[in-house]
Amino acid sequence: MQIKKCALILFLIVAASNVIAQTKAQKVEQLLSQYFSYGQFNGTVLVAEHDKVILKRGWGYANFEWMIPNTADTKFRIGSITKTFTDMLVFQQIEKGKLRLDGHISDYLPDYPKQQGEQVTIHQLMTHTSGLPDYDVMDIDYSHSYPHEKILAMFDSLALEFTPGTKFKYTNSGSFVLGVILEKITGKTYEQLLKENILQPMALKNTGYDHSDYVLEKRATGYKVFIPQPLQDQYIDVSVPYAAYGMYSTCEDLYQWSRALDGNQLISKNSMKQYLEPLFNNWACDWVIKKNPYGEATDSTVMIIRGGSNGSFIGFVARIVNDKNSIVLLDNTGSSIEEIIAKIVAILYNKPYQPPRQSLQIAFAKLIREHGMAAATEKVKKLKQDTAKYYLRGSEFFKMSYTYRFALNDLESAIAVLELLRDFYPGNFDPNSAESTIKTQVNVYGALADTYLQIGQKEKAIEYFKKAVELNPKDSRATEALKKLEAK
Numbered sequence: 001m002q003i004k005k006c007a008l009i010l011f012l013i014v015a016a017s018n019v020i021a022q023t024k025a026q027k028v029e030q031l032l033s034q035y036f037s038y039g040q041f042n043g044t045v046l047v048a049e050h051d052k053v054i055l056k057r058g059w060g061y062a063n064f065e066w067m068i069p070n071t072a073d074t075k076f077r078i079g080s081i082t083k084t085f086t087d088m089l090v091f092q093q094i095e096k097g098k099l100r101l102d103g104h105i106s107d108y109l110p111d112y113p114k115q116q117g118e119q120v121t122i123h124q125l126m127t128h129t130s131g132l133p134d135y136d137v138m139d140i141d142y143s144h145s146y147p148h149e150k151i152l153a154m155f156d157s158l159a160l161e162f163t164p165g166t167k168f169k170y171t172n173s174g175s176f177v178l179g180v181i182l183e184k185i186t187g188k189t190y191e192q193l194l195k196e197n198i199l200q201p202m203a204l205k206n207t208g209y210d211h212s213d214y215v216l217e218k219r220a221t222g223y224k225v226f227i228p229q230p231l232q233d234q235y236i237d238v239s240v241p242y243a244a245y246g247m248y249s250t251c252e253d254l255y256q257w258s259r260a261l262d263g264n265q266l267i268s269k270n271s272m273k274q275y276l277e278p279l280f281n282n283w284a285c286d287w288v289i290k291k292n293p294y295g296e297a298t299d300s301t302v303m304i305i306r307g308g309s310n311g312s313f314i315g316f317v318a319r320i321v322n323d324k325n326s327i328v329l330l331d332n333t334g335s336s337i338e339e340i341i342a343k344i345v346a347i348l349y350n351k352p353y354q355p356p357r358q359s360l361q362i363a364f365a366k367l368i369r370e371h372g373m374a375a376a377t378e379k380v381k382k383l384k385q386d387t388a389k390y391y392l393r394g395s396e397f398f399k400m401s402y403t404y405r406f407a408l409n410d411l412e413s414a415i416a417v418l419e420l421l422r423d424f425y426p427g428n429f430d431p432n433s434a435e436s437t438i439k440t441q442v443n444v445y446g447a448l449a450d451t452y453l454q455i456g457q458k459e460k461a462i463e464y465f466k467k468a469v470e471l472n473p474k475d476s477r478a479t480e481a482l483k484k485l486e487a488k
Helices: 002-037 079-095 122-126 148-153 173-186 190-199 251-262 269-275 338-348 360-371 373-383 394-407 411-424 444-454 458-471 476-487
Strands: 043-049 052-058 061-063 247-249 288-291 302-310 313-320 325-331
Touching: 002 043, 002 052, 002 338, 043 251, 043 338, 052 251, 079 122, 079 173, 079 190, 079 247, 079 251, 079 269, 079 302, 079 313, 122 173, 148 173, 173 190, 247 251, 251 313, 251 325, 302 338, 313 338, 325 338, 360 373, 360 394, 373 411, 394 411, 394 444, 411 444, 444 458, 444 476, 458 476
Parallel strands: none
Antiparallel strands: 043 052, 043 325, 288 302, 302 313, 313 325
16 A cells, blocks of 8 residues: 555656646747747747756748748757857867967967967967957958958958957957868868767767758748848858858757767866856856856856857757756747747746737838838837837847848838937937947947938938937047048
8 A cells, every 4th residue: 555655646746747847848838939929039949957858849930932830950050159069179179189278379370470370379269368350340241252261361450459368359250260270280171070070979960061052951041030021141151150150050959969068978077177167258168157147136047058140040059057957049030039048947947037028120010011111100109108018129120220221222211210210219328338329339320321321411421420429429430430521
């Protein structure tokens, strides 16, 4: 009789555990479905609790034209999550004695500009403390194929932005240089190293180096959805993202990759400790390690997290090592998925969270499709008042204006969006406030000035450059542009 009681108790405990897991899975599924219905998620998700997958599925389409659905094995570009693989390859070569953490660029690339190469270490390249300028300051056509040497040569005329090792500034350039160094010291391509040293040993069969022109089974297409009618992403040649953000993967494979953070499957325990040791801003070697950034102030749960983007592809991996919990989200429409991660973490730990709100910008795009720009502008101003239902994020409206301006060459629509944004943020520039600067480095008035100048309205351009300088006297770009215009 006692044995039967014990068996019954054990059964009830197991059953209760399964019910809890199912409940959490259902909550996450409902959450993602709500985001999908708002047009704020289109991709795949995998959630594992105590290393048991409780949810794995897709929402929306991998291909809009043929309405091919996203599934758990859909392949997405993973952007800068690539860097975590690159850094792992570096540590493997360190263990083989071919690299040193304190070795300098010039030790391995003798032709690299010595003024920089003799100052910057391998470790600084991995931890974004090198001072190297990023791609965005160089004249690069992302649709063009470049030899590695040509991009490296672009650094010749660019000074370091700060003394290496003294500051943190995120840059893609460090990983690009590391990729070239890995190829130089091994005599193999980055893609070969990736396959032989990580993908094959870990059986990551749906992960690889993304050749955009190759036929790849179950590959998702990227879409810009910041305007009424979605646009396909522009072509990006893999020679540019390279070892910085040139890979693809699935949520299943990235879950296995997150599990590798628990042990020493690929490198020794000591190397893994260095790989995950945070320095500035909680950044280790391309992983962010910190107390749960999504929980309450007293929450001591430690998370290892990494996001990445490439065009309209957005990816995010989170691992809570102590509890063996993992979350992987992949999206092919540029959604703001970090907020979703926060709510999934709350669900896993039975914490309260705010229900999703709708994007005012996405609502605006829908209104334009249904009513035209003028009517949509008036309607969205009214929607903005309902802060319980809608949120305003300036960066989303900026993306919309840039899509009109650069992808569609529709300058009138770009100006209409920027003028709406101007009305939403009327002269409240504060260099210490991220939201007042529209969460970008570009002032809305400067963007308006640029666009008016593009259509030949010089007086309007001068008016808005003046406003930009008035609100932010340190805006050197606007100051210089204004001087040139007024001198003509």
